[in-house]
Amino acid sequence: MSSVDIAAIEEAMRMANLDTLRGYNQNGYAEVKQFATTEYISQSQALGYQVLSEPMWNKGLSFTPEQRISKNLTGLIPHVMEDGQRQCERALKMIRSRQTNIDRYLYLSNLKAQNVDLFYRLLIDNAKELMPLVYTPTIGDVCLQYSTLYTRPEALYISIKQRKSIRTILRNWPYPNPEICVVTDGSRILGLGDLGVNGVGIPIGKLALYTAAAGIHPDKTLPIVLDCGTANETNLKDPLYLGLRAKRPSVAEQQAFMDEFMEAAAEVYPDMVVQFEDFESEKAFNYLDRYRNKYKCFNDDIQGTGAVVLGGYIGAVNLSGVPIEEQRLVFMGAGSAGVGVAKQLVEYYTKRGLSEQAAKDKFWLVDTKGLVTKDRGDKLAEHKKYFARSDNNGHQFRTLEEVIEYVKPSALVGLTATHGVFTESVVRALKASVDAGGLGRRPILFPLSNPLSKAECTFEQAVAWTDGTVIFASGSPFSAFTVKTSDHTVTYYPNQGNNVYVFPGIGLGAILAKASRVTDNMIYTSAAALAGSLNAEEIHKGLIYPRIERVRDASLIVAREVMKAARRDGVSQLPEELWLEWEEWGDPALDKYIKARIYDPQL
Ligand SMILES: NC(=O)C1=CN([C@@H]2O[C@H](COP(=O)(O)OP(=O)(O)OC[C@H]3O[C@@H](n4cnc5c(N)ncnc54)[C@H](O)[C@@H]3O)[C@@H](O)[C@H]2O)C=CC1
Numbered sequence: 317m318s319s320v321d322i323a324a325i326e327e328a329m330r331m332a333n334l335d336t337l338r339g340y341n342q343n344g345y346a347e348v349k350q351f352a353t354t355e356y357i358s359q360s361q362a363l364g365y366q367v368l369s370e371p372m373w374n375k376g377l378s379f380t381p382e383q384r385i386s387k388n389l390t391g392l393i394p395h396v397m398e399d400g401q402r403q404c405e406r407a408l409k410m411i412r413s414r415q416t417n418i419d420r421y422l423y424l425s426n427l428k429a430q431n432v433d434l435f436y437r438l439l440i441d442n443a444k445e446l447m448p449l450v451y452t453p454t455i456g457d458v459c460l461q462y463s464t465l466y467t468r469p470e471a472l473y474i475s476i477k478q479r480k481s482i483r484t485i486l487r488n489w490p491y492p493n494p495e496i497c498v499v500t501d502g503s504r505i506l507g508l509g510d511l512g513v514n515g516v517g518i519p520i521g522k523l524a525l526y527t528a529a530a531g532i533h534p535d536k537t538l539p540i541v542l543d544c545g546t547a548n549e550t551n552l553k554d555p556l557y558l559g560l561r562a563k564r565p566s567v568a569e570q571q572a573f574m575d576e577f578m579e580a581a582a583e584v585y586p587d588m589v590v591q592f593e594d595f596e597s598e599k600a601f602n603y604l605d606r607y608r609n610k611y612k613c614f615n616d617d618i619q620g621t622g623a624v625v626l627g628g629y630i631g632a633v634n635l636s637g638v639p640i641e642e643q644r645l646v647f648m649g650a651g652s653a654g655v656g657v658a659k660q661l662v663e664y665y666t667k668r669g670l671s672e673q674a675a676k677d678k679f680w681l682v683d684t685k686g687l688v689t690k691d692r693g694d695k696l697a698e699h700k701k702y703f704a705r706s707d708n709n710g711h712q713f714r715t716l717e718e719v720i721e722y723v724k725p726s727a728l729v730g731l732t733a734t735h736g737v738f739t740e741s742v743v744r745a746l747k748a749s750v751d752a753g754g755l756g757r758r759p760i761l762f763p764l765s766n767p768l769s770k771a772e773c774t775f776e777q778a779v780a781w782t783d784g785t786v787i788f789a790s791g792s793p794f795s796a797f798t799v800k801t802s803d804h805t806v807t808y809y810p811n812q813g814n815n816v817y818v819f820p821g822i823g824l825g826a827i828l829a830k831a832s833r834v835t836d837n838m839i840y841t842s843a844a845a846l847a848g849s850l851n852a853e854e855i856h857k858g859l860i861y862p863r864i865e866r867v868r869d870a871s872l873i874v875a876r877e878v879m880k881a882a883r884r885d886g887v888s889q890l891p892e893e894l895w896l897e898w899e900e901w902g903d904p905a906l907d908k909y910i911k912a913r914i915y916d917p918q919l
């Protein structure tokens with residue numbers, strides 16, 4: 317069958333009862349056609365098995381007696397019918413019985429490959445326990461070992477040697493019309509450096525959260541790794557390594573490959589939003605700049621992290637007792653995340669009435685060579701120049717202690733990918749500088765690097781070194797802990813300051829608004845929406861982010877506000893009548909529209 321023969325498909329569907337499946341006939345002929353052209357339709361048992369082997373169709377033990385008959389499943393699965401809750405109970409028992417987090421990850425990954433609905437039900441209902449397994453910190457270990465752990469494909473793997481075939485590869489993806497793509501070239505995976513093709517675990521993990529946190533249908537998500545080689549000697553020497561065994565070519569060559577990829581992606585999937593993830597900083601800034609006005613795209617490490625930290629910072633300032641005008645911020649780490657976050661905060665200050673210069677003056681960025689100044693004597697990377705200080709009177713501050721002594725900051729943000737740079741003396745100096753401003757003031761300390769092994773300090777250290785006064789957020793989750801003394805008991809709650817609180821909502825908002833671009837206002841709005849998404853209990857506990865169990869609630873609020881920002885910026889291509897309706901009926905109507913379009917797996 318060279319062209320689509322609708323009559324044949326309909327007949328095949330009728331015979332195979334496929335119309336009761338996912339409804340791919342609307343926009344997904346590919347899957348239906350597959351049935352029509354194979355011999356499955358005349359081999360009913362094989363068809364039943366096909367239903368069980370297709371992870372998007374499999375309902376595990378939830379198939380009803382009628383479905384078991386109509387889909388020829390009788391006897392292919394145990395003769396019990398279980399609801400989703402019972403099946404989740406079994407999966408959780410298995411996960412908890414495993415010895416290592418990698419084993420737990422592998423169990424979950426295997427479950428996703430067999431029964432997508434069950435995987436997502438489990439993840440959504442047990443976010444606090446399971447998110448650290450499918451995302452940071454475990455995904456970092458998974459990426460380090462990806463080539464060894466590999467059993468089956470889960471993404472598109474596009475090598476620079478396949479440049480001529482990018483469109484074909486994109487079309488080979490089995491699910492029609494993806495709406496969101498996360499793409500990396502593996503060059504800066506979390507704080508673990510250049511992992512090459514092994515970095516593909518990050519797009520896979522981020523997209524699992526697009527589904528769990530924002531309800532984007534799993535068959536609309538597309539993870540991609542662009543393999544340009546790697547600088548990672550361990551990978552290059554590993555006989556099992558799955559990527560190109562070559563050093564990365566020149567920046568210009570990688571950029572040309574990226575240009576071709578972006579052009580092909582926009583042509584093959586014109587409605588798809590592209591999220592750039594974990595590109596090494598020079599490329600991260602360059603690609604964002606290069607493509608943001610041409611395609612629907614954003615950079616999660618620069619913009620997503622900027623928004624999530626701003627969202628938390630707004631609440632942190634309220635708790636800190638240090639008025640917003642008196643805030644002074646030191647950033648340890650001046651890479652894509654550090655500069656991205658600082659720029660987002662500058663925007664916040666300028667929106668509150670400060671001039672750009674006055675806003676910028678609140679930030680002191682530090683990297684491996686010390687305080688970033690104009691006259692430091694080394695060639696500053698382009699992205700650092702904006703924040704380079706010129707008020708240092710020729711003096712160079714080489715260590716963080718020196719910078720803190722000089723700046724007397726109210727907040728210290730870590731985005732260095734280096735564990736331990738927030739030492740006891742650094743944190744105590746931060747506290748002292750905050751204490752000097754007046755009684756009851758609290759230091760803001762955000763060791764944001766991932767995975768946990770790279771966090772600038774631990775939560776327990778931060779609490780101990782600030783006598784419990786710290787307002788704390790880390791990139792990967794630390795546990796709450798309780799201190800009991802003879803006369804009182806105190807529980808300390810950490811926050812997780814991770815872009816997972818915004819990227820799913822930014823992507824969903826951009827998709828549902830049919831945004832032609834992802835604008836700065838959409839990103840900024842995501843931060844404000846996140847800051848406003850805490851409930852009374854979270855505020856009472858002194859949190860600055862919603863509990864991770866509520867990430868889905870927060871994402872939907874973010875998505876709604878991002879949609880509205882898209883409309884304000886004139887990039888929403890939704891019909892005008894819809895917007896007029898929503899303006900009349902307000903947020904509940906827009907919320908209803910969003911909720912009707914998101915995936916909430918039922919078993
Ligand atoms: N919590 C979150 O949502 C996010 C966290 N991150 C984390 O931030 C970290 C950095 O990411 P990028 O900025 O993209 O990396 P990058 O490589 O672009 O930047 C790292 C920066 O840290 C500096 N640095 C490294 N070691 C240092 C040290 N010992 N002392 C002072 N400065 C040091 C480098 O000079 C550079 O300026 C990673 O661990 C990443 O996982 C990134 C994005 C989001």
Ligand SMILES: CC(=O)C(=O)O
Nearest residue numbers: 506594617766814815
């Ligand atoms: C969270 C994230 O995007 C990172 O660590 O790179």
Ligand SMILES: [Mg+2]
Nearest residue numbers: 593594616617
């Ligand atoms: Mg990242």
